[in-house]
Amino acid sequence: MSSELERRLEGLLAEAPEPEVGAGEEALHRALHALLPVAAPRRGARTAVLVFAAAVVLLAVAAGSLAAAGALHVSFGSKTKQRPTTTQLSLPAGAHGIAAIVDGRLTVVTKGGFRLQGLRATAATLSPHALFVAAGIGRSLVALAPDGRRPWSQAAGGRVIAIAWAPDAIRIAYVVHAGRHFVLHVIWGNGKHESTIDGSVRPVQPSWRADSLAFAYVGAGGKAIVYDLGHRKRRVFGPHAPVTRLAFAPVGRTLAVATPGSAILGGKTVAGGDIEALGWLGGRLVVASELGVTPPLVRIFATDGLQVGSFRVPGRAVAVTGGYVVARRGQVLAARSPARSVSILTVPPKATVTDVALG
Amino acid sequence: MREPSDRDLVRRARHGDREAAAALFRRYWRDAWRAAFAITGRRSLADDVAADGFERAFAALGRFDERRPFGPWLHRIVANRALDLLRAERRLSDEELPDTPDLAPPHAAGDRSLLTAVAELSLERRVVVVLRYGVGMTPKQIADALDLPVGTVNSRLARALEQLRESLEVEHVE
Helix, strand or coil: CCCHHHHHHHHHHHCCCCCCHHHHHHHHHHHHHHCCCCCCCCCHHHHHHHHHHHHHHHHHHHHHHHHHCCCCCCCCCHHHCCCCCCCEECCCCCCCEEEEEECCEEEEEECCCCEEEEEECCEEEECHHHCCEEEEECCEEEEECCCCCCCEEEECCCEEEEEEECCCCCEEEEEEEECCEEEEEEEECCCCCCEEEEEEECCCCCEECCCCCEEEEEECCCCEEEEECCCCEEEEECCCCCCCEEEECCCCCCEEEEECCEEEECCEEEEECEEEEEEEECCEEEEEEECCCCCCEEEEECCCCCEEEEEECCCEEEEEECCEEEEEECCEEEEECCCCEEEEEECCCCCCEEEEEEC | CCCCCHHHHHHHHHCCCHHHHHHHHHHHHHHHHHHHHHHHCCHHHHHHHHHHHHHHHHHCHHHCCCCCCHHHHHHHHHHHHHHHHHHHHHHHHCCCCCCCHHHCCCCCHHHHHHHHHHHCCCHHHHHHHHHHHHCCCCHHHHHHHHCCCHHHHHHHHHHHHHHHHHHHHHHHHC
C-alpha cells in the first residue's frame, strides 16, 4: 500500500523533465545506424557464391561511387589489378572472421559468407562478431559490410596504418601516416563524427578498454596514454623505454605494454626478451618472445603477473588476436592456443604479412 | 489495428527492419531518457546516456534473447551506462558528484523540501527511488536493471524512504 510519502514522491517525480524532441531524433538516428542485422546462416555453396558475387559488386559500385564523389582515394585499372595472394584461408574454432594484409593486399573471410581478396590496403580489422571490416584503402578509412548495407569512407589525409574497433562496435580508433607525423583519430562505426585525438603519436595499434569508454595508444614520446572518451582526458603511463605494443584486457581495466626488451603488467616487468607479440587469451596475458635461436616462447600470466603456463610456437609469432597466438612458419600462418593449432592462411613464398586480425 | 508486440518488433529489428527498430525506439525513448535523467540528474548526460543505451541495445540486438522482455533489458543497459559514467566521473575527478541541479522542475516549488531531501540521498538510494517512483519500475525490474538482488533493492528503498521521512521531519521541526 502506498504511503503518503510515496504518493508525494510519485507526484514530484512525475513532474521531472521530459526529453527534448531534438535529442530524441538524433538518438533515433544514431540507434538506427547501430542496428546490425543478424547474419544469415550459411546455406551451401550456391548462397556463398551469390553472397561473394554481391559483395564484390557492392564493393566495386560503392567504391566507384565514393571515388567519383572524391571521398575514396583509390584508383581502378591496371595499376590495381587484383591478384590472389593467399591459397587457403580458414577460420579457427570460435572465430567469426579473419582479416589480413598480405603483400599490401586485403584478404577477408567471415562466417557470414563474406570473402574478399586482393584489394590494395594498408591496414585492416574486423568489427566485433566480424560483421564489418574496416580497412585503410588509399588515403581513406573504409568500412565494408557483407550484407548489402552501404559502406562508408572517410578521407584520412594519409595512409591508415593501424585500426582498432571498440568492443561495443560504436567507435573505431585509427592511426594515419600524414606527412612527417602519425595522427590518431576516432570515428563512429557508422562513419560519422570523426575527430582527431592526438596530432603526433607512434605507429602502434591502439587498444580499447573492455568498456569501450577509453583506449590506449602510444604518444610521440613513447609513453602509453589512456584516453577517456567521456571526459576527453589523458592519463600517461610509461616505462622508461618506449612502448612498442599495448593491449587492454578483455575484461576490466588492466593494461599490458611491451617495450623493446620487456613486457610490463600493472607496472611490473613480467617477461624479458624480444617481445614479438602481446595480447590476451581470455583473462590472461600472453607474451610471445624471442629468446635466442629456439622457437618463440609464449608465456601466459595471470593479471597479478604470476606466470601460469607456457608453450612454444614454431616459426615466428605474428599477433595475439581473437583468443589465439598467430604464428608464421614459412608459407603457413597458424592460430595456436595451448591446446590446439589450426592452419588459417597459406601465403605465397616470401610474402609480407603486415596485419592479421581474428574476430 | 492492434499494436505490434515488443517481441514482434524486436524480431523484425533483428533482421534489419528499421521501421520496427524506430517503433521500438519511440516506445521506449521517453522511459529510457527519464531513467537516465533519474540516475545522472543532468539533462545533458541523460541525452548522451539514453542515446548511447539505445545504440548499444540495437548493436547487441542480435545477441538478445527474444523470449525476454525488451524494456527491462534496455533499462538495464541505460542504468549501467549511467552508473558507469558517474562512477568514472567520480574516480577521475576525486570529488563528490554535484547534487542533482537539473532535477528540480521550475514548477516544483510546492514540494521543494522533498526534492531537496531526494537530492541529498546517496547515489545508490537515489537511483532506486527515482526508478521506482519516477519511472514506475517494480523492485524486480530495478533489480534486473541494476544487477542487484531484489532484497537489496527493497532494503535500499526502505532505507531511502526512512531517510526522506527523517529529513522532512527535521525540516518540519526547524
